[in-house]
Amino acid sequence: MSPSPEVERLKEPEFKWGKKRGVGGKKKDVQFYESFTYDGVDYILYDTVFMYIQDELAPYIGKLVKIWENADKSKRIKVHWFFRPSEISCYLKDVEVLENELFFASGAGSGLANLNHLEAIAGKCNVVCISKDSRNPPPSSEELQAADYVFYRTFDVKSCTISDQMDVSVGGLEVKFVFNRKDSDKTLDFHKLDSNVKNDERNAVVSKETLKHAGKNSPQQFKNVNPDERCNRMLEKEHKVEKQGQHKLESSPVTEKLSRSDSQPLRNCTGGDVNSSKAKEAIGTVENRDTLGTKNGGCKVSCEKDKVQDRKSTVSQVQVEDGVKSANKSSNLEDTPSKRKKFDGKVAASNVKRTNGTQSAIIPGKDAAQLVTGAISSHAKSHSELVRSSVVSGKDLKLPENSSSFEKRIAQNFSACKERPSTVKVDSPFETARPLKTNLSPNEMRKSGYEPDLERPIQVEKLDKSTSGLKKRKLKTSADLSKENPNTRHDAGHDIMDTMLTKGSCPMEESPTKKAKFDGILEDCNNNTTKKLKKKISASETKFSPTLVTLNENKAKLRIDEAPSKENHDKNMDITSKGDEKEVGQKFEVTKRSIAEKSKWIKLPWEDRMKTAHDQGRLVLLQNLDPKYTSGEVEDIIWHAFKETCTAKMVQLTATSSPHSGQAFAIFKTMEAAERVMQKLDDGCLMLPNHRPLVGCTGVSPELEKQTTFAGHLAIDKARHQIQRELREAVSTSHYSQNNTIEYEMAMSWCLLQAKSDKWWDKLYERQKKEVNKLVVDLK
Amino acid sequence: MGSAVEEEYAAFLEKVKRTLYVDNLSPLVTEAVIKAAFNQFGSVNSVNFIKNYLEPKNLPRAVLVEMENPKQAREIIAEMANYPFMISGMPRPVRALAAKVEMFDERPREPGRRIECVWLDPKKPEFEVAKKIKHLVKKHAAEASVVLNHQLEEEEKLHNQQTETLKAHYRKFELIDGVYEDGTAKQLARHYNVHISDA
Numbered sequence: 001m002s003p004s005p006e007v008e009r010l011k012e013p014e015f016k017w018g019k020k021r022g023v024g025g026k027k028k029d030v031q032f033y034e035s036f037t038y039d040g041v042d043y044i045l046y047d048t049v050f051m052y053i054q055d056e057l058a059p060y061i062g063k064l065v066k067i068w069e070n071a072d073k074s075k076r077i078k079v080h081w082f083f084r085p086s087e088i089s090c091y092l093k094d095v096e097v098l099e100n101e102l103f104f105a106s107g108a109g110s111g112l113a114n115l116n117h118l119e120a121i122a123g124k125c126n127v128v129c130i131s132k133d134s135r136n137p138p139p140s141s142e143e144l145q146a147a148d149y150v151f152y153r154t155f156d157v158k159s160c161t162i163s164d165q166m167d168v169s170v171g172g173l174e175v176k177f178v179f180n181r182k183d184s185d186k187t188l189d190f191h192k193l194d195s196n197v198k199n200d201e202r203n204a205v206v207s208k209e210t211l212k213h214a215g216k217n218s219p220q221q222f223k224n225v226n227p228d229e230r231c232n233r234m235l236e237k238e239h240k241v242e243k244q245g246q247h248k249l250e251s252s253p254v255t256e257k258l259s260r261s262d263s264q265p266l267r268n269c270t271g272g273d274v275n276s277s278k279a280k281e282a283i284g285t286v287e288n289r290d291t292l293g294t295k296n297g298g299c300k301v302s303c304e305k306d307k308v309q310d311r312k313s314t315v316s317q318v319q320v321e322d323g324v325k326s327a328n329k330s331s332n333l334e335d336t337p338s339k340r341k342k343f344d345g346k347v348a349a350s351n352v353k354r355t356n357g358t359q360s361a362i363i364p365g366k367d368a369a370q371l372v373t374g375a376i377s378s379h380a381k382s383h384s385e386l387v388r389s390s391v392v393s394g395k396d397l398k399l400p401e402n403s404s405s406f407e408k409r410i411a412q413n414f415s416a417c418k419e420r421p422s423t424v425k426v427d428s429p430f431e432t433a434r435p436l437k438t439n440l441s442p443n444e445m446r447k448s449g450y451e452p453d454l455e456r457p458i459q460v461e462k463l464d465k466s467t468s469g470l471k472k473r474k475l476k477t478s479a480d481l482s483k484e485n486p487n488t489r490h491d492a493g494h495d496i497m498d499t500m501l502t503k504g505s506c507p508m509e510e511s512p513t514k515k516a517k518f519d520g521i522l523e524d525c526n527n528n529t530t531k532k533l534k535k536k537i538s539a540s541e542t543k544f545s546p547t548l549v550t551l552n553e554n555k556a557k558l559r560i561d562e563a564p565s566k567e568n569h570d571k572n573m574d575i576t577s578k579g580d581e582k583e584v585g586q587k588f589e590v591t592k593r594s595i596a597e598k599s600k601w602i603k604l605p606w607e608d609r610m611k612t613a614h615d616q617g618r619l620v621l622l623q624n625l626d627p628k629y630t631s632g633e634v635e636d637i638i639w640h641a642f643k644e645t646c647t648a649k650m651v652q653l654t655a656t657s658s659p660h661s662g663q664a665f666a667i668f669k670t671m672e673a674a675e676r677v678m679q680k681l682d683d684g685c686l687m688l689p690n691h692r693p694l695v696g697c698t699g700v701s702p703e704l705e706k707q708t709t710f711a712g713h714l715a716i717d718k719a720r721h722q723i724q725r726e727l728r729e730a731v732s733t734s735h736y737s738q739n740n741t742i743e744y745e746m747a748m749s750w751c752l753l754q755a756k757s758d759k760w761w762d763k764l765y766e767r768q769k770k771e772v773n774k775l776v777v778d779l780k
Numbered sequence: 781m782g783s784a785v786e787e788e789y790a791a792f793l794e795k796v797k798r799t800l801y802v803d804n805l806s807p808l809v810t811e812a813v814i815k816a817a818f819n820q821f822g823s824v825n826s827v828n829f830i831k832n833y834l835e836p837k838n839l840p841r842a843v844l845v846e847m848e849n850p851k852q853a854r855e856i857i858a859e860m861a862n863y864p865f866m867i868s869g870m871p872r873p874v875r876a877l878a879a880k881v882e883m884f885d886e887r888p889r890e891p892g893r894r895i896e897c898v899w900l901d902p903k904k905p906e907f908e909v910a911k912k913i914k915h916l917v918k919k920h921a922a923e924a925s926v927v928l929n930h931q932l933e934e935e936e937k938l939h940n941q942q943t944e945t946l947k948a949h950y951r952k953f954e955l956i957d958g959v960y961e962d963g964t965a966k967q968l969a970r971h972y973n974v975h976i977s978d979a
Contacts (some may be wrong), residue, residue, distance in 0.1 A: 107787070132908065588897055610833065621834075624917040627882040630889050641897055652830045653873070653882035654842050655803055656931070658924055661917055662882070685900035685910040693900075693910040694919045700834065708805040710840065711932070711939040712872025714946050734817030736863040737870065742949060746871030746942050747864035753938055754875060757931045764927050768920040775916065780911045 002443055014039060017069070021045075029071035036067060036075075041124055043067075046177045052080060052122035058084065061102060061125050065113065075118035080173055081105045082127065083155050091160045099670060102127060102149045106163070106171040107156035113171065127151060129180045133166055134630035143180075188552060282581065588640055606649060609667060610699070617671035619699030620678055621647075624692050627653055627662035634664045637694075641686050644673045656761055660769055665699050691776045712750055784855070785891045792881075792888050798825070799879035800857060803842035809868045817867050818845050826850030830883065833903040835928060844879055853878070871942065 018035030034129050035044045043049065045067060050059040062079035082102040085092060105112045128139040131152035144150070153164045170178050243749075613619040625634060627650075634648035651663040668674040680686075681696035688694055737744045802814075811827045818824045820897065825846040832839055847853045853926045859865075864873030881887065887945045900907045 078786065116957070329803070501937075607831070607833075623921060624914070628890065628893075629895075630887055633889060633893075633895060637895060637897060650882075650883050650885075651834055653880060654830060654832075655801065655877060656835075656924075656928060658920065661920065663921075665833065684902070685907055685914070687898045687900050687906075687910060689894075689896055691910075691913070693914045693917075695914050697918070709838075710808070710869065710872075711838070711935040712840075712940070712942075713806050713869030714871065714943055734813070734820070734865065734867040736859075736865050737873070742946075743871045745864075746945070747866070747873045749938055749942065750872045751864060753934055757934070760927060760931075764923060766922070768916075771916055771920075772913060775909055775913050779906050 015075075018042070018044075021067075024068070025071070026487045027071070030068050032066065032068045034067070036118070038118065038121060043121070043124065046181075048127040049079070050122040050125045051116065052120050058086075059122050061127065062113075063104075063127075063173070063177070067118070076115055077118045077121070078113055078115050080112065080113040080171060082151065083150070088155055088160070088638070092162065095162055098150060099673075100147070101153075102151040103153050103155035103162065104151050104156050104170060106154035106166075107158040108171065109158045111157040125149065129178065131164070131166065131179065133179065134174075135175060137181070139180055169200045290547045321608075377388045393544075489554070547703070609647070610665060613667040614699055617698075620666045620668065620674050620696050622648075622660055622664045623695040623697070623701040624664055624688075625650070625662035625664055625694065626688065626690060626692060627659065629662060629664070631664065634666065637688070638677070640665060641736075642677050642680065644668055644677060646673075656757075658765055658768070660765065660772065691779050714746075785888070788888045789891050792884075794850075795846060796879050796881055796884070798847045798853045800845045800847065800853050801842065801879040801883055802845055802874050803840055803875045803877075804872060804874045805841040805843060805867060806869050807841055809841065809843070813868050814843055814845060817865075818847070821847075821856050823848040827971065828885065830885075835925075836932060839928070844883060869883060872939075 014037070016037040017033050018037060019033065021032035021034045021318060024030045033045075035042060037043070043064060047062055048061060048063050051062055052059055059083070060079075061082040063082070064077055065080045066078035067076075082104055084102060085097040088103060126146055126148045127137050128143050128147040128150050129152060130139060130144070139147070153162050154166060154170055155162055166175050166178060168175055253329045610619060621633065629650060630638075631648045631650045634650060635646055637647065638644055638646050646666040646668045648664050648666040651657070651665065653659070653662075657663075666674075666676065667678075678696045678698070681694055687696040737747050793904050800818075811829075815824045816829045825848060826848070828844045830842040830844060832841065847856070857878060860874070860876040864871075865876075866872075867874050
C-alpha cells in the first residue's frame with residue numbers, strides 16, 4: 001500500500017518548509033510542520049494528495065495527517081489513505097458507488113495509514129466530503145465541480161465494512177479533519193465588497209435578461225392576483241420593516257449574485273418571485289412586482305450563477321456568526337437553489353427553505369452594501385435541500401445535499417433547519433429569493449402558515465415563533481424598497497400559498513423536508529385554502545419549469561461555467577439527475593474553465609492512454625470540429641455541452657487530412673460517459689460555431705507497432721555492386737538527387753504520383769466543401 | 781493577462797512561420813536523421829513527429845521541423861519543390877511544405893476566440909439539416925479514407941513497379957559484370973576485333 005519512495009525526478013523539485021508545529025522524538029530532534037511547499041505547490045496538513053507509486057497507473061490518494069523532518073533531514077509524512085472503489089471492490093459487493101467516489105480508511109490496522117517519504121507526493125488531490133453529517137461543511141457547487149473525488153463513506157480496514165457514519169474520530173483522526181474545511185477564513189467585508197461590485201455588474205446584465213423573463217412571466221403572475229393582495233399588504237409591512245431595518249435594497253438588483261443571499265428577502269421575493277413567479281405566479285402578488293420580479297428574477301439568475309460564490313461567502317459569514325452548521329446550511333441553501341433551478345419542483349422547495357431560514361442578509365447597495373439582516377437561516381437551506389432532494393430524487397429521501405447538514409433534519413428538517421440566526425450578507429437574501437422561486441416548497445408553506453410575508457422580519461419573527469424552522473429575514477432596503485415590495489409580494493404570494501398549504505397541514509416545517517409531505521401539504525393547503533391555490537400551484541409548477549428554462553438560459557448566457565458547476569452539484573446530489581443538460585435551442589458560450597490544469601504529473605504516453613481507453617470503451621472520436629480548436633478547447637466544449645470531463649487531443653492536421661473537418665480524440669472517465677456522449681451527439685445536434693454539428697463515434701484503437709517497410713524506398717536483396725553501393729550510401733545521407741541518375745528518374749515518378757494525389761485530394765475536399773455548403777445554406 | 785496570452789500566441793505564430801512540414805518520410809527516419817538532413821540548410825531548432833492515430837499505419841510519416849528563422853524555412857521549401865530530396869532512402873523524395881497552425885499538437889488557444897454552442901431543437905428545420913450535415917461529415921471521412929487507401933495502393937504499385945525496374949537494371953549490371961569477370965567480354969572483343977573501351 002505504501003507508495004514507493006523512489007520518485008523519478010530529472011531535477012530536484014524546489015522545496016520549502018512552512019509553518020512549524022512542534023518538536024518530538026526521543027531527543028527532540030524531530031521537527032513537525034504544518035505546511036510546506038513542494039514543486040511549487042503549497043501543502044497544508046490534512047490536505048489530500050496523490051501518492052506516486054511505481055508501476056501503478058492510478059496513484060494512491062491519501063490525507064496528510066503528519067508532516068515532519070527527522071534529524072537526518074529526511075522528510076516524512078504520515079498519510080491516511082483513501083480507497084478507490086476498485087481497491088476494495090471485493091468488499092463492496094452490490095454497494096452502489098458514485099463515479100468518483102472514494103472511501104476513507106477507518107478502524108485500525110494495516111491499510112489505514114502509512115509513513116512515507118515526502119517526496120512521494122505526486123500532487124494535490126481535490127477530494128470533497130459530501131457527507132450529510134451536520135458537522136461537515138457542505139461543499140459548494142463550485143467545489144463539487146472542481147473536485148477530483150468525493151467521499152462520504154468510510155472503509156474499516158479491520159472489519160472490511162463500509163459505513164457512512166463517522167464518529168468523533170475516524171481511524172484515529174479527528175473527524176473535523178475528515179470533513180471539509182470550513183472556509184471561515186473568508187472575510188465578510190471582502191465578500192460584501194466583492195459581491196457588491198460583482199453583483200452590480202452582473203445584476204445589470206442579469207436584470208436585462210430577467211426583465212425579459214419577467215415580462216414573460218408577468219402574465220402568469222397576474223393570474224395569481226389573489227395572493228397579490230395579501231402580498232401587497234405583506235409588502236407594505238415589509239417595507240416598513242425594511243425601512244426600519246434601514247436595509248438598502250437598492251443594491252439588491254446590483255448584487256444579483258449576492259442578491260440571492262443579500263437581497264434574498266427582497267430579491268428573493270422578486271428574483272425568487274420571478275423565477276418562482278413563473279411557478280409561483282399562481283401565488284399571485286406578482287403583478288406589482290412584475291418589474292421588480294423581473295429584476296429579481298434576473299437577480300436570481302445571476303444569483304444562481306453567483307450563488308456558489310456568494311453562498312460561499314455567506315456561508316463563511318454564517319459560520320463565523322452562527323457556527324459551522326449554519327454555514328453548512330447556508331451553503332446547502334446556496335447549492336440547493338441552483339439545484340432547484342434545475343429541478344422545477346425542487347425550486348419551489350428551495351424557496352421555501354430560504355424563507356424558513358432566518359438569515360440576516362446585508363445587501364450592499366451599489367454604493368453601500370445593503371445588509372439584509374434577515375434570518376435566512378440555514379433552515380431554509382436545509383429545507384430547500386430537503387425539498388430538492390425529495391423533489392429531485394422523488395424516490396429517495398437521501399437528500400444528498402441536505403444530508404450533510406440535514407441528515408437528521410429529514411425527520412425534523414425544519415427544526416434542524418431552524419435557521420441559526422446568522423447575518424448573511426446579501427448573498428443569503430438571494431438564496432432566499434431562490435426559495436421564493438420554489439414557492440411550493442415547504443418553507444413557503446410554513447411561512448404562509450405563519451404569515452404570508454416571511455421575507456419581512458415580522459414574518460420571519462412570526463415564523464420563527466411559530467416554527468423554529470422559519471428564519472427571520474430582515475430586509476434593509478431603502479431605494480430598493482420598491483423592488484423589495486414586488487419581491488415581498490411575490491413572497492407574500494408564495495407565503496400565501498404556503499399559508500394555504502400550512503393551513504392544511506399545521507406542521508409546515510416538516511413538510512418541506514419531504515416531497516411527499518410537500519405534496520400532501522399542497523393538497524392540504526388546497527383543501528384548506530381553495531381550489532384556486534391548487535390551480536395556482538399547478539400553474540406555478542408549470543410556470544416553474546419555464547422559469548427554470550429561463551434560468552438555465554440566463555445561466556447559459558451569463559456563464560456556462562457556473563451553470564455546469566451547479567449542474568454538477570445536482571448530479572452529485574441526485575445521482576440520477578441530469579442537471580447537466582443544456583436547454584435545447586439555447587446558445588451557450590464555451591468558456592475556459594477555471595479548473596486547474598489536470599494533474600500534470602500523470603505523464604503516460606498518449607498512445608498508451610488511448611489504447612487503454614479504447615479497450616475500456618472510453619474513447620470517442622469527435623469529428624467536424626474546427627481544425628483550429630485546441631485540445632483544451634475541445635475539452636471545454638465537451639464540458640459545457642455534457643458536463644463530462646474528458647481528456648481530448650486534437651488530431652494534428654496533415655497534408656492529406658481534411659481541412660474542413662477537424663478531428664479529436666476524447667478519453668472519458670467511464671464507458672458510460674463516453675456512450676452517453678456519443679448517444680447524445682447522435683440523437684441530438686450540438687451545433688458548434690460556423691454551422692458545424694459535432695459528430696462523435698467510437699474511436700479506433702491506434703496501432704502501436706512500428707512500420708518498417710516503406711513504399712518508395714527500394715532495396716535490392718543481393719545488393720553488392722555499383723547501384724547497390726550507391727543506394728546504401730545514399731540511405732545513410734540525405735541528399736538532393738542528381739538528374740543524371742536512375743534515382744532521379746524514379747524520384748520523378750514519385751513526384752508525379754504526388755502531384756496526382758495532391759490533385760485528387762484537392763478535388764475531394766473541394767467537392768466535400770461544396771456539399772457541406774449546400775446544406776449549410778439551408779441553415780441560414 | 782490578455783496581453784500575455786496574445787504574446788504567447790504571437791510567439792507561436794512566429795514559430796509556425798519558421799517551421800517546415802515534411803512528409804513522405806520513411807518510418808525509419810529518426811529525429812537525429814532529420815536534424816542531420818536539415819542542418820545542411822540551416823539550423824534546426826526542434827523536430828516534432830506528427831503522430832498518426834487515425835490513418836493506416838503504413839502511411840508515410842510526417843514531421844514538423846522548426847528552423848532557426850523563417851527565411852531558412854522558406855528557402856528549404858523552395859529548394860525541395862524543385863529538386864527531389866532523399867532522406868533515409870530512395871528514390872522516393874520527401875516533400876516540404878509550410879507548416880500550418882493546425883498541424884501543431886501543443887498550441888496555445890487563439891486569443892479572443894469565442895465558441896458558442898447550441899443544442900438544436902429537434903422540432904426545428906435546422907435540426908434535420910444538421911443531421912444531414914452530420915451524415916455528410918461521416919461520409920466525407922469515409923471518402924477521405926477511401927482516397928487515402930487508393931493513394932497508398934498507387935504508391936504500392938509504383939513501388940513494385942520500380943522494384944521491378946531496379947531489379948531489371950540490376951540484372952543487366954550483373955550480366956555485364958559477369959561478362960567482364962569471366963573473360964567473355966575480352967574474347968568477344970578479340971573476336972570482333974574491337975577494343976573494349978570502345979564498346
